Structure formats: C-alpha cells, structure tokens
Amino acid sequence: MKTKNRNLKSLYLFLITALLMSVFALPVCAQEIGVKVENGVKKEGVTIRPDQNSPTGFTATFVYKNATAKSVQFY
Known part of the structure; x- marks a missing residue:
C-alpha cells in the first residue's frame, strides 16, 4: 500500500511540475512559433508566417481566449 x-x-x-513548466514557457514558445505577443500575452487572432x-x-497559428468555453471547434 x-x-x-x-x-x-x-x-x-511530475504532473504539477510539467504543468508549471509549460505555463512559464508559454510566452517564450509563442514568440518562437511566430505568434504575436504584446506585453508577454499572446494576441488574439491569426498569425500567418512562411514555413519551408x-x-x-505557410503555417497559421490561431489564438482564441474564452474563459467560459467548454470546447472550440474549427470548420
């Protein structure tokens, strides 16, 4: 037992450590993949950048924020 x-x-x-590491790395990762970041926060909308x-x-990154959403679907 x-x-x-x-x-x-x-x-x-392990899960808590992984969660905390991902939260603190978010602004860095967003900048690396070309997402528009203002004052350390990802800007909502679509960012399109060239990708060989x-x-x-091209690669498109979608940023959508809704604290009450239970799911988001793309059609």
Missing part, C-alpha cells in the same frame, strides 16, 4: 501511495504522489508531483517545412509554404 505504501508503494502505491508513493507512486501516486510521484505521479502528481509546410506543404503550403
């Missing part, structure tokens, strides 16, 4: 609790605690610690690795030659 102690081993199971220890493994569960380790898993929780894309079949179309």
Whole structure:
C-alpha cells in the first residue's frame, strides 16, 4: 500500500511540475512559433508566417481566449 501511495504522489508531483513548466514557457514558445505577443500575452487572432517545412509554404497559428468555453471547434 505504501508503494502505491508513493507512486501516486510521484505521479502528481511530475504532473504539477510539467504543468508549471509549460505555463512559464508559454510566452517564450509563442514568440518562437511566430505568434504575436504584446506585453508577454499572446494576441488574439491569426498569425500567418512562411514555413519551408509546410506543404503550403505557410503555417497559421490561431489564438482564441474564452474563459467560459467548454470546447472550440474549427470548420
């Protein structure tokens, strides 16, 4: 039983650490992929940039914010 609790605690610690690392890295990642960033916050809308690795030659990044949305769908 102690081993199971220890493994569960380790898993929780790992997940919390991964979440915190991703939150703090967001502005850096946004700038790296070409998303418009103002005052450290990603700007809503679409950012299109050239991409030699894309079949179309471009990559589009969509930023949409809605704190109450349960899901977002693209058609």
